Amino acid sequence: MMQRLLAPLTLGLVLLFLIGPFVIIVAASFSAGDTMAFPPQGFSLKWIAKVFTVESFRQSFGTSMFLAIGGTIAALILGIPAAYAMSRYRLPGAETVRMMVSLPIIVPGIIVGLALLRYFVIPLGVSITAALFVAHTALILPYAVRVVSASLANLRSDMEEAAVLLGASRGGAFFRVVLPNIRGGILSAFILGFVTSFNQVPVSLFLSGPGVRTLPIDMLGYMEIVFDPSVAALSSLLAFLSIGIVFAAERFLGFSRYV
Amino acid sequence: MSDTSFLSLENLTLAYGKTVAVEGLNLEITRGELIALLGPSGCGKTTTMRAIAGLMAVKSGRIVLDGRDITRTPANRREVGLVFQSYALFPHLTVFENVAFGLRLKGMGGAALEEKVMGAIASVGLTPFARRKTPDLSGGQQQRVALARSMVMEPKVLMLDEPLSNLDARLRLEMRTELQRVQKQSGLTMIFVTHDQVEALALADRIVVMRDGAIEQIGTPEEIYNRPASGFVADFVGFENIFALRDGHLVAGETEIALEAPPEAAGLAWRPAAVPLGQGPFAGTVRSVSFAGNRREYLLDTALGPIKTEVDAALPAQGLGSSVSFDLPAAAAAPLRRFG
Numbered sequence: 001m002m003q004r005l006l007a008p009l010t011l012g013l014v015l016l017f018l019i020g021p022f023v024i025i026v027a028a029s030f031s032a033g034d035t036m037a038f039p040p041q042g043f044s045l046k047w048i049a050k051v052f053t054v055e056s057f058r059q060s061f062g063t064s065m066f067l068a069i070g071g072t073i074a075a076l077i078l079g080i081p082a083a084y085a086m087s088r089y090r091l092p093g094a095e096t097v098r099m100m101v102s103l104p105i106i107v108p109g110i111i112v113g114l115a116l117l118r119y120f121v122i123p124l125g126v127s128i129t130a131a132l133f134v135a136h137t138a139l140i141l142p143y144a145v146r147v148v149s150a151s152l153a154n155l156r157s158d159m160e161e162a163a164v165l166l167g168a169s170r171g172g173a174f175f176r177v178v179l180p181n182i183r184g185g186i187l188s189a190f191i192l193g194f195v196t197s198f199n200q201v202p203v204s205l206f207l208s209g210p211g212v213r214t215l216p217i218d219m220l221g222y223m224e225i226v227f228d229p230s231v232a233a234l235s236s237l238l239a240f241l242s243i244g245i246v247f248a249a250e251r252f253l254g255f256s257r258y259v
Numbered sequence: 260m261s262d263t264s265f266l267s268l269e270n271l272t273l274a275y276g277k278t279v280a281v282e283g284l285n286l287e288i289t290r291g292e293l294i295a296l297l298g299p300s301g302c303g304k305t306t307t308m309r310a311i312a313g314l315m316a317v318k319s320g321r322i323v324l325d326g327r328d329i330t331r332t333p334a335n336r337r338e339v340g341l342v343f344q345s346y347a348l349f350p351h352l353t354v355f356e357n358v359a360f361g362l363r364l365k366g367m368g369g370a371a372l373e374e375k376v377m378g379a380i381a382s383v384g385l386t387p388f389a390r391r392k393t394p395d396l397s398g399g400q401q402q403r404v405a406l407a408r409s410m411v412m413e414p415k416v417l418m419l420d421e422p423l424s425n426l427d428a429r430l431r432l433e434m435r436t437e438l439q440r441v442q443k444q445s446g447l448t449m450i451f452v453t454h455d456q457v458e459a460l461a462l463a464d465r466i467v468v469m470r471d472g473a474i475e476q477i478g479t480p481e482e483i484y485n486r487p488a489s490g491f492v493a494d495f496v497g498f499e500n501i502f503a504l505r506d507g508h509l510v511a512g513e514t515e516i517a518l519e520a521p522p523e524a525a526g527l528a529w530r531p532a533a534v535p536l537g538q539g540p541f542a543g544t545v546r547s548v549s550f551a552g553n554r555r556e557y558l559l560d561t562a563l564g565p566i567k568t569e570v571d572a573a574l575p576a577q578g579l580g581s582s583v584s585f586d587l588p589a590a591a592a593a594p595l596r597r598f599g
């Protein structure tokens with residue numbers, strides 16, 4: 001009897017903890033009151049509308065978009081050849097690279113951010129934007145390598161050999177045969193990288209300067225000063241954006257096969 | 260190198276790192292020949308083909324094709340075709356685009372390309388499928404796409420790695436005829452790999468039997484079938500009773516029997532059908548009987564070890580354990596140059 005109750009109870013608790021905060025935030029963003037509160041007081045869209053009028057949100061949204069898109073593209077440009085080389089050739093340092101590539105997942109982001117600030121930005125005079133770009137590229141790279149590796153593993157290497165025997169060069173075979181067949185993996189890596197970068201807080205925490213900060217950091221800063229529900233509204237908007245992207249990706253690409 | 264040789268492998272040694280897969284292989288193939296590479300798993304058939312195609316570096320020796328040493332020529336400039344066992348089709352492309360792939364790389368386009376590609380597709384009977392993506396095709400159809408894709412390039416040598424092994428029995432027979440027709444029609448020089456002696460005997464002009472990375476025997480299907488050079492080849496082509504000879508005596512364990520054998524023979528081999536049952540000087544007991552349509556197959560326990568024989572199924576069956584006589588007529592045996 002006990003056991004039969006335990007399973008649904010656990011499941012219910014897990015769901016509550018996973019979805020609960022999300023429900024509260026979404027509800028709070030439609031509040032008519034002036035402070036973030038749950039249950040919300042009345043219903044209005046004014047906080048959703050206010051999000052679009054806050055100048056710093058617009059700026060940091062731009063920064064975050066730039067980092068997420070640019071950083072992901074940079075990570076893919078580095079990651080695709082790396083994944084390809086590791087899957088096709090027995091390289092002497094492949095194991096080391098594989099480990100290095102997973103380091104950013106193990107090393108706490110806050111250390112990366114601090115280290116970049118202390119030993120990259122301050123002594124070398126590198127701009128905050130450049131440092132953020134490097135940090136986000138490095139952050140996404142492991143995901144890019146792993147996701148692309150997974151789709152390369154499903155691809156038989158004799159296809160490239162067949163292309164070579166039909167007259168293609170090694171490079172030609174890569175662009176004509178390999179790339180088209182790992183499109184799904186590359187797109188999945190892009191989405192995963194984008195979402196990871198966009199939601200990144202610890203690495204970006206130390207890397208903010210006048211007029212340059214990522215959206216999540218900006219939201220933190222905003223909340224310290226103003227306690228109206230506009231941050232909740234912005235969070236809801238971002239959450240729905242992420243869900244939309246992932247849902248579309250799953251629907252059209254079978255995203256979960258690669259992650 | 261003889262002057263009729265079109266493709267020569269001269270003292271070829273191939274290795275994966277320190278593992279030597281093929282050693283000191285010599286083979287001469289004339290233009291338009293259909294060659295079967297026959298041998299057990301791991302004997303180096305695929306390795307040899309990959310070396311000819313340029314997909315694997317040669318450790319030592321030479322490959323000469325059409326008068327040109329291609330030992331170090333990159334794979335994409337050898338004009339050699341290879342149909343992979345897995346077909347290796349490009350799944351993101353249609354049948355048409357698969358077949359057009361190599362021609363496009365050569366810069367061909369427009370009506371000339373269309374005509375040539377559709378011609379190749381028609382020659383393997385796939386015209387209605389030209390615009391389909393290849394993963395939507397059956398195994399046999401995929402294989403024909405792979406064949407057309409290689410043939411349309413008009414390679415100097417076309418190689419096929421176990422082309423029929425992924426097909427069911429009926430399709431296999433159909434594709435066998437198809438391959439033979441295509442080869443005779445195009446005059447292509449072809450090499451195909453097989454495990455299956457029946458396939459090799461039916462298709463090839465010459466059979467190359469390989470063993471442990473070396474050639475055991477080269478010959479026409481008749482030669483291989485009737486005059487195997489060694490016990491290994493004999494075993495591969497269905498001789499089930501194989502014995503060593505010493506000083507004109509058949510040797511089987513402790514037993515020696517005087518026989519009239521060719522003086523240079525190191526062994527003798529009999530097919531089951533060449534061993535008469537119910538007559539002759541030897542005695543044995545029936546260990547097992549199996550019915551095989553028009554024949555009945557017996558396994559006998561004898562002083563020479565197990566003997567296999569088969570006789571007309573119309574004759575009355577011998578019961579298990581019954582004593583029978585049998586003969587090993589020297590005239591019906593294939594003499595072996597090597598016993599092993």
Ligand SMILES: Nc1ncnc2c1ncn2[C@@H]1O[C@H](COP(=O)(O)OP(=O)(O)OP(=O)(O)O)[C@@H](O)[C@H]1O
Pocket residue numbers: 275278279280298299300301302303304305306307454
């Ligand atoms: N990639 C490889 N690395 C190391 N050894 C290999 C490799 N490929 C093949 N070999 C070895 O080389 C030898 C010949 O292999 P090969 O694939 O040529 O045999 P095969 O005659 O084609 O066999 P099968 O009939 O099973 O396809 C075998 O002993 C095999 O273990």
Ligand SMILES: [Mg+2]
Pocket residue numbers: 304305306420
């Ligand atoms: Mg093989």
